[in-house]
Amino acid sequence: MKTDKDVAIPGDLLSDQVDRAGDGTYVYEGKVYAQRYGIISDRDKISVISLRGKYIPAVGDIVIGKVVDFGFFSWNVDINSPYEAFLHVSEHPSRIELGEMQKHLRVGDLIITKVIKVDPTMKIDLTLNEDSRLNVIRDGRVVEITNTKLPRLIGRNGSMINMLKKECHCGIFVAQNGRVWVYGKNDEDIDLACRAVMKVEEEAHTSGLTDRIAVFLDEGGNQ
Amino acid sequence: MTNDVPDVFVKDGVRLDGRKIDELRPLKIEIGTLKRADGSCYLEMGNNKIMAAVYGPREMHPRHRQDPMRGVVRYRYNMAPFSVDDRKRPGPDRRSIEVSKVSRQALDPVIITEYYPRAVIDVFVEVLQADAGTRTASLNAASVALADAGIPMKGLVSSCAVGKVDDTLVLDLMKEEDNYGQADMPIAMVPSTGKITLLQMDGHMTREEFKDAIGMAISGCKQIHEMQRNALVEAAKEVTGDE
Numbered sequence: 001m002k003t004d005k006d007v008a009i010p011g012d013l014l015s016d017q018v019d020r021a022g023d024g025t026y027v028y029e030g031k032v033y034a035q036r037y038g039i040i041s042d043r044d045k046i047s048v049i050s051l052r053g054k055y056i057p058a059v060g061d062i063v064i065g066k067v068v069d070f071g072f073f074s075w076n077v078d079i080n081s082p083y084e085a086f087l088h089v090s091e092h093p094s095r096i097e098l099g100e101m102q103k104h105l106r107v108g109d110l111i112i113t114k115v116i117k118v119d120p121t122m123k124i125d126l127t128l129n130e131d132s133r134l135n136v137i138r139d140g141r142v143v144e145i146t147n148t149k150l151p152r153l154i155g156r157n158g159s160m161i162n163m164l165k166k167e168c169h170c171g172i173f174v175a176q177n178g179r180v181w182v183y184g185k186n187d188e189d190i191d192l193a194c195r196a197v198m199k200v201e202e203e204a205h206t207s208g209l210t211d212r213i214a215v216f217l218d219e220g221g222n223q
Numbered sequence: 224m225t226n227d228v229p230d231v232f233v234k235d236g237v238r239l240d241g242r243k244i245d246e247l248r249p250l251k252i253e254i255g256t257l258k259r260a261d262g263s264c265y266l267e268m269g270n271n272k273i274m275a276a277v278y279g280p281r282e283m284h285p286r287h288r289q290d291p292m293r294g295v296v297r298y299r300y301n302m303a304p305f306s307v308d309d310r311k312r313p314g315p316d317r318r319s320i321e322v323s324k325v326s327r328q329a330l331d332p333v334i335i336t337e338y339y340p341r342a343v344i345d346v347f348v349e350v351l352q353a354d355a356g357t358r359t360a361s362l363n364a365a366s367v368a369l370a371d372a373g374i375p376m377k378g379l380v381s382s383c384a385v386g387k388v389d390d391t392l393v394l395d396l397m398k399e400e401d402n403y404g405q406a407d408m409p410i411a412m413v414p415s416t417g418k419i420t421l422l423q424m425d426g427h428m429t430r431e432e433f434k435d436a437i438g439m440a441i442s443g444c445k446q447i448h449e450m451q452r453n454a455l456v457e458a459a460k461e462v463t464g465d466e
Contacts, residue, residue: 007455007456007459007460009370009379009451009452009455009456010333010370010375010376010377010378010379010415011376011377011378011379011413011414011415011416012415013415024375026335026377028377028416033377033378033415035335035375035376035377036373036375037370037371037373037455037459038373038459039459039463050373051373051459051462052261052262052371052372052373053372053373054261054279054280054281054373056338056339082279082280082281082282082339082342083282083341083342084282120291120292120340121291121292121340121341122339122340122341122342148373205462205463206463
């Protein structure tokens, strides 16, 4: 049987402790099997952390979306998922009349938004209300990385992300759909932070990464 | 090129290409070859050269073909015009459509499509060089590409063919054995669950021969599964920088 940190492929037998089956596994005839290709995590639950995979929205997720279209009283928002999401005008803080939609949100705008509803057919509804983090993005840059690498970008107890924020003098907002908003006072800082984010993505699964990123930032991103 | 029918296919347990009757052709598997695809696999089985690409899950168009309860799997098997001796006219022909259909049916049961209502998982398989057993080689490549794409599955699908030449059952037919033999039986199975998801036959076999052939094919599929597994594990280790 496999152990923690081993590579699992779909169909690999992981355990016979059915009550410990976690994400990325399935149970069949009293045994736990891997359903994804990834790394086994054997903590209180046995799960398989996928190396690749699309972002699938869940209620409560904070995501960075891009407005791609609009119809009667709702905008279509691309959230980097196989599923497009909708933002109804009632979920926008301002009162909006028909025909005024473009005044408040235009095609191409980037927004920090929250998933409030996911129905069984995966129709996704978003909101801009009731959470001070939710807003239209007007400055800085948004970088997109594979969403499976986000935990590495944050680091244990936020170690990686806090280091990036401190060394680059930037604000960094990590959304759950693999998009990262980087904002700051000057362009060089933002640029360095973005390049560091992309470097973390490329080398996400290697060891000693936090130190190497620290060196990268020290040298002003020259390598 | 003229192809003369060989007089003898198996002599003293050795086949035309030097293999034993239950020996697979060499298999080579490369993962992640296509950077733009969500998952990909380049595979060689004997002289077959196969390129498989997976896109998805992604939004399904046309909308009327969406399934509100689960994702849809689409499989396109295609032979490149230069893959065979006599140029194959580009585009789907009846055989390609048939191979696409049975292959899709071989993968459908293992992919956990309930996670992706209204979405589609597209599998494209191009045969770049053909040498008997392209549908089995294609399925092997497609399985690995699906894993590479992070698609949740109950297990990998492994596939090979068993045939009959000179009244002898042989594993993994090559071109001459396929063209001039007495039977050809491609099979696909899921080694982790033991279920068979593709079974076709062309030719004549007795009931006994059929039972033996299934046994031989299952053993071949299990060997292929080990190689698919090793390739995936090696590729993951490269990413994680282990060992």
